[in-house]
Amino acid sequence: MAFKIIVCAKQVPDTNVIKINPKTGTLIRDGVPSILNHDDNNALEEALKIKDKYDDVTVTVISMGPPQAKQVIREAFAMGADGGTLLSDRKFGGADVLATSYTLAQGIQASGEFDLILCGRQTTDGDTAQVGPQVAEKLGIPQVTYVKEFKLEEGHAIVKRALEDGYEELKVKLPCVLTCIKELNTPRYMSVPGILKAAQQEIKVWSAADIG
Secondary structure (H helix, E strand, C coil): CCEEEEEECCEEECHHHCCECCCCCCECCCCCCEEECHHHHHHHHHHHHHHHHCCCEEEEEEEECCHHHHHHHHHHHHHCCCEEEEECCHHHCCCCHHHHHHHHHHHHHHCCCCCEEEEECCCCCCCCCCHHHHHHHHHCCCEEEEEEEEEEECCEEEEEEEECCEEEEEEEECCEEEEECHHHCCCCCCCHHHHHHHCCCCCEEECCCCCC
16 A cells, blocks of 8 residues: 655755844845755655655655745655645745644645655744644644654554653554654755756646645
8 A cells, every 4th residue: 555755845044144134033035045944854854764665655745935945845856755746825925833834734635645744843944843733733633743763553653752851652643743853864965866857857836726
């Protein structure tokens, strides 16, 4: 039976060249290069590790952002992802975590059935760590945050969740949402054949109307 993994990924400003508007306290995004959010990269790597280990696993990346956010999906393709969808509409502009999680949940539902959703713990431009848990709530499925290790069993995931003074081990029913931390793995690099293949792969672009 096919096993479908969805990875939520976001394009964020490169924190190595970040600047803050002293009057508003907000990020200055103009002229700042954008990258795949670090924790989301760990989520993608874990999905690709599962794909490498098991047969009939597909990895689909879903992102919300402006048209240029297609770049992070291209990067995911170059690392081995099978499909990608960008949720892009001016109506999504200025979204807070509530609106972002709602939009992502709608996009995930529109994508069809899934077995596992992997997200980064948080994004470098927001640092709320709320979007992944809120997506789980809106989809009505279990969630585990701060995942440092996990393995799949029949119908379940066995998860180690990082705490300040150790970890706790949980058994969670699939489908579920897991939010990943950097200790989970070391992300792979894009390969040259992957980059060439990625240039030919189709990225779906869905508007607010497309996802209801």
